[in-house]
Amino acid sequence: MLISYNWLRELTGTKLTPLELRERLTMVGLAIDSVDENEGDSLLDVEVPSNRPDCLSHVGIAREVAVIEKSKVQSPKSKVPKTQGKASDFAAVEIEDPYLCSRYAARIVRGVKIGPSPDWLAKRLNEIGQRPINNVADITNYVLHELGQPLHAFDLTKLNGQKIIVRRARAGEKLQTLDGVDRVLDNEMLVIADAERPVALAGIMGGLDSEISTSTVDVLIESAYFDPDSIRRTARKLGMDTEASKRFERGADCENVVNAQARCVELICEIAGGIASEDVIDVYPRPLTARSITFRPERVESLTSLRVDVAEMDRILVALGFVEGAAAKDTKTFVVPSWRVDVSLEEDLVEEIARHVGYEHIGSELPPSAMAGEYQPAELKRRKIRRALTSLGFDEAINLSFIDPAHDEVFALAATNQLATQSSFVTLSNPILEDVTRMRPSLLPGLLQSLRHNFNQGTRDVRLFEIGRVFAGPDGDELPHESESLALILSGGASEQDRAQASRELDFYDLTGALQAAISALNLPPLVFAEAEVKHLRAGQSANISLADGTVIGSAGTLSETISAGYKFRQRVYVAELDLTAVFEIAEHEIKYTPLPRYPSVVRDVTLLVGRNVAFTELVGAIESEEIDDYQRVKLVGTYEGQNIPAQKRSVTLRVEYRSDQRTLRDEEVEERHRRLLDSLLKKFSAVLH
Amino acid sequence: MQRPFHGLNQIGAFKVMTNPNSPEDPRVAVESARKAFEQEFERFVRLTDASALALSLADAETEQRALADLRTRHMGKKSALAACKKLIGKVAPDERAAFGQLVQRAEAEITERVTTADETLNSLLQSARRERDRIDVTLPGRRPRQGHIHPITKLRERIEDIFVSLGYAIEDDREIETDFYNFDALNIPANHPARAPQDTFYTTEGFALRSQTSTVQIHAMQRRGVPLRMIAPGRVFRRDTPDPTHNPMFFQVEGLCVDRGITMAHLKGTVAEFLRRMFGAQTVTRFRPSYFPFTEPSAEFDFSCFKCGGSGCRICKQSGWIELGGSGMVHPNVLRIAGVDPEIYSGFAFGLGIDRMCALMYGLDDIRLLFENDIRFLEQFD
């Protein structure tokens, strides 16, 4: 809101310069965005907090300045007008809905001469960004910016029956507002009507029909108080935001209605001529009751640490318009001025005092130390996962939590959400991005989008991970299910730091390796991968991920060709997602020392030719289940397919380690054990030695 | 076995210089030793000018072996020169000194030439070997590409570390909330515009996507009771159309401290300490009155511009201050709803946007980049 420095000086006689005012007003809670010089005046752009409608005028700001400078606001003076006749001789006012309009005052001025405003008036309005229209309309606008009370002038002769009825609109009723737009109204909206039709959208904008024109001679000046919620709802519904609605919806000053109207009428008579009615039709069915607050001065120090004399507290509150009432031992009573809609509690008074004493006078100290800091246990685990994955070359992604429902049913969801059916997706009723209405049940659509973005930018080698919440529908009226998920995506080459060329292409095992790295960073038993059908993955290159106890918690594999084609990916993409909430629940390994071996171990390599459907883990399982004496462990050396290997076969080389804790094994002992193991493997898997 | 001195004694002293052309004259022996050396050394003469050489490493090594050979033959125990030295004692005493000098000169000359050639060869070899062995030590070291933590996570972790060290617990809770936790419990009136579907996202079941992490404060007070010190970093949602300074989702951190005797001075001290640790020891914090439904009194806090230090620049819009967050003393209604008696306890709360802090800290001109996950962007935050 723009405030003219010269205008403010007329009201306060301020001795502060515009820049000093900027500083001082900011420090009482009225932040000044900018100060601009303009033809001998300065304009202050004040950011008025939403709870301070009383500051949306020059007098409102002047009140704060007067408290700052310990001065008084000088009420604007205008000439006493010529008056004649009772207002009720010329018009009638009726309020149908006193809850939406608790006060309506009408006064008549007859014989005005409509014309352009005098220069001083036009200049002032122009300066604060208001376009001058004609003298009468400009005066109502001027008084609004001076006193904060929105006013409206009707052409009296255009009001059918010279009647004002404040009522709800009838459904479907129409009104063309001053901006030329035809508005269709409903019965939630309050209108000002004459005997026949709406003539104004109450508290928001007048109607075109009853507008002041050059032929207007007699005017009715409206000054009223409308219910804030009603005005806000109507303005929102119609997409309107006017100087009047801005003030009414935050709360106007009920007790300023007649006062502001008098100022307006006086200026009209002075500038546009005419004779005012002797009195006002003031319909006030629900008079405001002033609030009074019990106040314990010691609360100022206990909440703010400021030590303020009680006399200074009184000075500030009284200067702000509070009226001191009955006092008792240690407590005082203050009556809240009608314009301060924001004040109702003792704490509010504490704030009034603190901001005028100045927050800069409040000390600055840490509270006495009392407690030990504490991370969320899951947060420490997340940190370990992030470190493990970034050290493997993954960048961390963060995507929006909402996605397009087109992704529904495309992705297999992590285990905890597997119960989710289409009907139990979480859906936004008011999305901001078109079609993006689902709370994501999976992190994969976001990561695929990120991959597409990177490909579009010419980045070919991409490894990303994301940790975030996923959502599934609620059971009944309960809140939706939220759980945490970890997803990985990778494609392209295994880039090396500071080198242009990747050392090799990434593949499925980079994906599973990264997952194992993340899990082992948490000191948990390794994940178990098993070939499985997963709908978003390519058959034969897709796996379920389970915990050691067999619970399936996610999937990993090559992205299916159909989805790949949909994204126009031209290189293979590997994706995995798992349920972190489940992972965080697993107990950590207990680390226990094992004595170092006292006797040497012997290793034997064996290369088996097995069917391509025999999994490495099956071989390992078979070896372990043999329970061969002195067997220690088996590790993969490598696998080979292709030349010299029959189709449907794969050669697998394993290294088996034997060791006794009692003595050094003799060669023939190892030979005998290894032989036994081989015989069983060859039989079990119809394998041959290679 | 011959005893050399015995033979010498037998021969006895003899006059040598009587006839310089006599083959018996020992000077001839010296001369011939010199000559023989000269002749063989011919091929090494060019070595005196190292720069003229273009020997390969293998050739240089051959030359070095040849030179060593030559040294043995002309300077070794069995060399002609060594024989001449043995003659010195046999020369008549009056001529011995002169002859000795002659031999010495010859020896010095030969030694000097061989040594010079050897040194030349050596330096040649050294540099040839260096050429052979040279690698480019400036090539980038070998390591897999390093991944990057998202800048928001980086800041979030730093904020968490600071507050844990100040004795705060880190808390989080639901992202989809009831109206009670998102609004009512925070003293946001029923008609407050923030509740409107223009500002807050709602699910079709009528639940709100939390619009601030203050929701966590209520849960935490109910769960842990007071006294309490906690911060709640997390994702929040507001219905803003994406533009360079807005996203419909962003990250926020809210802090809460409730105890007996907590005042605004503690709020100021805590926020100032946090900002000093975040932006540097010289950071000055300013509090000014503001309005939030969940605090009373309320304050916004600014910090002295880290770019210009307060003199005014583009980042701080010439004011010297940068707006950072909101704060205040917890509203008595909020305390009561969470089951805390405001007559016994008081507390402060503050909140600030991590995305905004991120934009300030790294000079981001478009915060939509934060959720695009462009590798070229993410790589910049090491």
Ligand SMILES: [Zn+2]
């Ligand atoms: Zn600056």
